Amino acid sequence: MSSLLQTIARRGAFFLFATLEIGCIYLVIKYNSSQQEVANSSWLLYSGRLMEEREQIKEYLKLDQLNQQLREENAKLLSRMPNAFYTEKVVIDSVQNDSLRQRYTIIAAEIINKSPLSGNITYVLNRGYIHGVEPHQGVFNQEGVVGIVTQVSPRHARVMSLMHRDMRLSAGLRAKAYFGTLRWVGGDTRYATLSAIPEYAPVATGDTVETTGYSNIFPTGIAIGTVHEIQPISGENTYNIKVKLFNDFFNVNHAYIVRDLLKEDLEQLDKQPQ
Amino acid sequence: MDKALTNSIIRFVLLWALQVFLLKQIYWGWGGEVYLQVQLYPLFILLLPFNTPRGVVVLLGFFLGFAVDWLYDSPGMNAGALVFTAFIRDIVLRILTPREGYNIKDTPTKDSLGHTWFFQYAAIMMLLHLFFYFSLEAFTFVYIKSILLKVLFSWLGSMFFLLTSVYITNPKI
Structure with a gap:
């Protein structure tokens, strides 16, 4: 404070000048009509621009909230998709009981951490077991499959992405009955390999590859990528298909976690001796 | 009473009267x-002694400008311009410092520092004053060409009157 006063005292002439000049300009605007007009119209111009900017900033700040809302809504809608249901269509005599039981529920989550830029990508999501997240649940986003939950804490979950050497995923061709195992063999993170597709399967480049739902991790029909290249394996009667993935795994920000409500039911079946 | 002070008071009143009653026409x-207005009153600021404190120069500029505005019916315009001119007087003087420096008790006149120096000094000061004045008048730089034209004509007119009056009265202090 005292240094401020010192500055004012030392530069008194300047402050006097500034004060008087501001006073004069005030008088000019206040009592001279032509200058007043100029001042008013400039004021309007700049304040209008300022207000516009302010609106834009406000809207931008609201975007986050809006996004959150939209994603929650999306999650709700996704759990109402046909592939999120387990059909309990039982025919008893001629009476049809075609009610649908909820099979998958979707939890919206945000990716809050990513492993460094390399292969074997893992993510951390901001949802944990208090939200219903468990290991071996699938994770996807609007582009397609993202990965599988591996570890869970009360409020966070670790996800092994499709770009991980340990990842195996049951995948098939859309609208065709053939399916195989999708894995990433290393190298380019834009491609994965779908193996064990029989040689006689009518595959064409550009076909969509999607989840099969056999692994009980993802619902049926979540997109993964498109067929990029068909590689026959000599001596075997299966193809390896190079799949161009929809997701850019370095650039994923939001995700949905799939919760299978019939998981225990299926596990019971697995425990029984075959 | 100090000669410089008396002179300044006389100049203040005289230049004001000359400006608002005669040169205004x-x-x-x-x-x-x-496009051409004659502004002689900045001469008062020009001829203040070197040892006048800067704050006093600014304040006197405000008073004279305001007095001129009073009869020009343009509150703030001449005052604003002259306050600016008074403030930059120090800067202009510093730039124009001759090799041997100023005699602090002197007054910047053509006698003490020579014709060329005084002409330079008056020319720069009037140019800045008129530019600020006409900028305030237009209150926007959108019509910068018109402002510059006004500055040019008014500068020629004002310099004519300024030099004439300086050569006639030949102020020493």
Whole structure:
């Protein structure tokens, strides 16, 4: 404070000048009509621009909230998709009981951490077991499959992405009955390999590859990528298909976690001796 | 009473009266715009002694400008311009410092520092003053060409009157 006063005292002439000049300009605007007009119209111009900017900033700040809302809504809608249901269509005599039981529920989550830029990508999501997240649940986003939950804490979950050497995923061709195992063999993170597709399967480049739902991790029909290249394996009667993935795994920000409500039911079946 | 002080008071009153009663009548222009105005009153600021504190110069500029505005019916315009001129007087003087420096008890006149120096000093000060004045008048730089034209004509007119009056009265202090 005292240094401020010192500055004012030392530069008194300047402050006097500034004060008087501001006073004069005030008088000019206040009592001279032509200058007043100029001042008013400039004021309007700049304040209008300022207000516009302010609106834009406000809207931008609201975007986050809006996004959150939209994603929650999306999650709700996704759990109402046909592939999120387990059909309990039982025919008893001629009476049809075609009610649908909820099979998958979707939890919206945000990716809050990513492993460094390399292969074997893992993510951390901001949802944990208090939200219903468990290991071996699938994770996807609007582009397609993202990965599988591996570890869970009360409020966070670790996800092994499709770009991980340990990842195996049951995948098939859309609208065709053939399916195989999708894995990433290393190298380019834009491609994965779908193996064990029989040689006689009518595959064409550009076909969509999607989840099969056999692994009980993802619902049926979540997109993964498109067929990029068909590689026959000599001596075997299966193809390896190079799949161009929809997701850019370095650039994923939001995700949905799939919760299978019939998981225990299926596990019971697995425990029984075959 | 100090000679410089008396002189300054006389100059203040004289220049003010000359400006608002006589020189106000001289103007020339076309198309509804006045391009030539004679402004002699900044001479008062020009001729203040070197040892006048800067704050006092600024304050005197405000008073004289305001007094001129009073009869020009343009509150703030001449005052604003002259406050600016008074403030930059120090800067202009610093730039124009001759090799041997100023005698602090002197007054910046053509006698103490020579014709060329005084002409330079007056020319720069009047140019800055008129530029600020006409900028305030237009209150926007959108019509910068018109501002510059006004500055040019008014500078020629004002310099003519300024040099004439300086050569006639030949102020020493």
